[in-house]
Amino acid sequence: MIEIRDVTKTFRLHNQGGAAIPVMEGATLSVAPGECVALTGASGAGKSTLMRMIYGNYLAASGSIRVGETDVATAEPRDILELRRTVLGYVSQFLRVVPRVPTLDVVMEPLLATGRGTDAARERAETLLTRLNIPRTLWGLSPTTFSGGEQQRVNIARGFAHPFPAMLLDEPTASLDAINRETVLTLIEEAKARGAAIVGIFHDADARDRVCDRQIDVSAFTPARAA
Numbered sequence: 001m002i003e004i005r006d007v008t009k010t011f012r013l014h015n016q017g018g019a020a021i022p023v024m025e026g027a028t029l030s031v032a033p034g035e036c037v038a039l040t041g042a043s044g045a046g047k048s049t050l051m052r053m054i055y056g057n058y059l060a061a062s063g064s065i066r067v068g069e070t071d072v073a074t075a076e077p078r079d080i081l082e083l084r085r086t087v088l089g090y091v092s093q094f095l096r097v098v099p100r101v102p103t104l105d106v107v108m109e110p111l112l113a114t115g116r117g118t119d120a121a122r123e124r125a126e127t128l129l130t131r132l133n134i135p136r137t138l139w140g141l142s143p144t145t146f147s148g149g150e151q152q153r154v155n156i157a158r159g160f161a162h163p164f165p166a167m168l169l170d171e172p173t174a175s176l177d178a179i180n181r182e183t184v185l186t187l188i189e190e191a192k193a194r195g196a197a198i199v200g201i202f203h204d205a206d207a208r209d210r211v212c213d214r215q216i217d218v219s220a221f222t223p224a225r226a227a
């Protein structure tokens, strides 16, 4: 479902005379439907960079990044937007929403965007918000004023609302209490059971060991630096 072949990335620092910083070389991995693969490696190894390239936020210098039928490394921006709407979900660490949009609408939005009827979308959103312990009294309010943990749970509810065939998870259990962490791990297990291919970054080693089938140490793709 996710096939990454020989991906290279170099950052060019335009404010520092165009200095080129090679950060990745020969990155190759594949994730089958129903499988969860953890990206590991020391801080700065390139975990976030690889996730951002899969999502199409960073452009790969070379190589291919196939998600379903799309090669993100060469796709047109509109094809990447379509991929994100229907195929590739991304649960980032932080919630980014349009101000003043109520929480329930924030969670329903990915479902409405993929053609789900309003009643079915509301039912799914309510189920997720309930499972993630967001009190009903908050559903009509914008999440912008919520606590960090509440925002993260709204973000997770939104990210898991549509049954994406491929998902990227960036520290999905960070800053959650034990009960909500358990719910998120169960959501990940359910996504795998319905066939989602998942790539994740988990600093929570117990969570990683429980839900991930394999680990890929991205330091293996760090270019040898000139001395």
Ligand SMILES: Nc1ncnc2c1ncn2[C@@H]1O[C@H](COP(=O)(O)OP(=O)(O)OP(=O)(O)O)[C@@H](O)[C@H]1O
Pocket: 011, 012, 021, 023, 041, 042, 043, 044, 045, 046, 047, 048, 049, 050
């Ligand atoms: N936008 C950018 N411009 C320049 N360099 C960048 C940029 N993003 C990342 N880098 C560099 O790429 C390397 C990999 O960073 P990345 O954030 O992917 O690491 P990471 O493994 O996710 O680290 P952490 O665990 O600390 O989040 C680092 O050397 C970083 O400085």
